[in-house]
Amino acid sequence: MPNLRFTEKPLSEWMQKGGDYSDVVISSRVRIARNLVHQPFPIIASTEQAQQVRERLTAALQDEGVQAQGPFEPLVLDELDDVDKEVLMEKHLISPNLINDSRAGAVLLAENESVSIMINEEDHLRIQCLYPGFQLEEAWQRATAIDDAFERVVDYAFDDRRGYLTSCPTNLGTGLRASVMLHLPALAIMNQIGRILSAVSQVGLAVRGLYGEGSEALGNIFQISNQITLGLSEQEIIDNLHSVVMQIIEYEQHARSRLLDESRLRITDRIMRSYGILSYATMMDAKEAFQRISDVRLGVDLGLIDRASAGQMNELLIMTQPGFLQKTFGVKMGSGERDKYRAQMIRDTLSDVHVAD
Template identity: 60%
Template sequence: METNRFTHHALSEWMKREGPDSDIVISSRVRIARNLLAYPFPMLATNQQSAEVLEQVRGVLDGGKLGELGTFSFMPLAELSELEKKVLVEKHLISPNLAAESRNGAVMLSEDESISIMVNEEDHLRIQCLRSGFQIKEAWAAANRLDDIFEDALEYAFDEKRGYLTGCPTNVGTGIRASVMLHLPALVMTQQINRILQAITQVGLAVRGLYGEGSEAIGNVFQISNQITLGQSEEEIIDNLYSVVRQIIEHERAARSKLAEESSYRLTDRVNRSYGILSHAVIMDSKEAAQRLSDVRLGIDLGIVQNVSASVLEELLVMTQPGFLQQYAGKKLSAEERDIRRAQLIRESFGNK
């Protein structure tokens, strides 16, 4: 089945391309929410209406206008298993809301998985573009081009005063959510992170964990995104996020230098202990795995660990999630069985059986 190539590999092709500042910035994402004028929002639409929306959006794909941006696969959610949907959520290719509650929901994915177009989620259309490293402006350019293609073919719900109308009032206006995922272990270790995060929220940005709203920042991974969608232009939103994230990157670099200079033995010991445990543990829960993978990734970036790929954090953070572990095992697993499989998978990734 075509879905297999999206659900059997943890690392998307776009993630294998090393982007700018990739030692700190894992990924950049822009998501655009749009609705069709002639139909109620998905939460109020009938089954027939949501099916018509699905066909209209699919018609844009069939019309060939998306060809300039690559080849796309169209997957109705009804044709996916619960496990396949869970893996796509863990890879950030669909939202938990689309996986759980959507009527006539579907996703269009580009071959390298850098573009995900969700249909009948909270909004009729959610266009998502992902880039490796710190490339938020490039992600915005790609999302904007996609938006233009759809807007040429479909009539959007738009108000001259309020902008684009969306299912959730917090998205009204531009309908844009731009976010950058950062690995900030040194700011956490030096106890500067709370001060930094408080300053971020005061300039209209939100801080979330690996899986967005409501998720915990495990493994020292933080997602920084805009909160304001109304009253600012798209470019202002992107520029504001860019300038704040640039400052966070510099603070993290300074904190890493300080740790390397003032606490080199303690830092090396911490990294090597985590590496040793990951290489030999027989059972491990997801929270401990994320923290120890964070330590090792920092060790890789600072040259303490030499024989592990720098993509270990991104790949294993996905591979050790419940859905992917069960996909890897080929069956449903209990919590303890997942912890055993997680440890096994990490050992194998580190060259130990």
């Protein structure tokens, strides 16, 4: 049986630490896509061929260089039940595509869950490194070290003109996707978020929701990532994203200062109303939960809610998801039942949260 400790707690160990600009930046992520030479890409591979790739990559864990970057624990997707897979996805350790579309899928997890290496997702190998706060460079350095360790053991598909070959042409070249998850409630409240995100798109970056491509930006949480992987070096991609995110952080911090200076009573009322509803509601759908958690998190960052509650707001982002609710309460739920259990989960969590004096 696989070790399921990875699905028992809502927050990965790496999320317990703050990181730079943690009042605005939730996390930094770097993902590297690679494929093995002389093996069909996952989208056209047979189950037997996909199994061979999985065996080859899990065998690489025995290499000293790879071990030095770990240790990593392999989890085979077929050996997990649906709820555990959903929890891993909600914690950003695996993707929906790995759950729904992969053959012979697996994930290699670091003990503190800051590294997850997906096997037979859209590509044979997807190395993902997650850091708290704004630590994009640190995430990149860790990811490239792991990539180098694997490349010494297995041969990657590479072309002198096109760079690393990937299943999707948008990942050709470096195979690098870097992203930063931002909480931007003040810009949203002041109706500036549309202008900011439009400008971000015009400089070649993508804006997505909490769970990446195709997901809604609930709770004023946005992922900003690079779109171009070919024609730029890895460092140029990281530096470009870093520069744009720094500007967004400054805009959000300025907007928060303006809210306190010009509309303190109104923003305090909004935050306290959300705090009260979360504390006493008996039904809560996901969209409302995320919006009100966003308000309370803003209250924490503005000093209106007990600072010790910041970690609990991060926990609630995961704890209120369908998979984790079912994992916690041990029952399968329809949408109505989820709303009831979600409200209960929030009430129990907020019982220890205090309004600042």
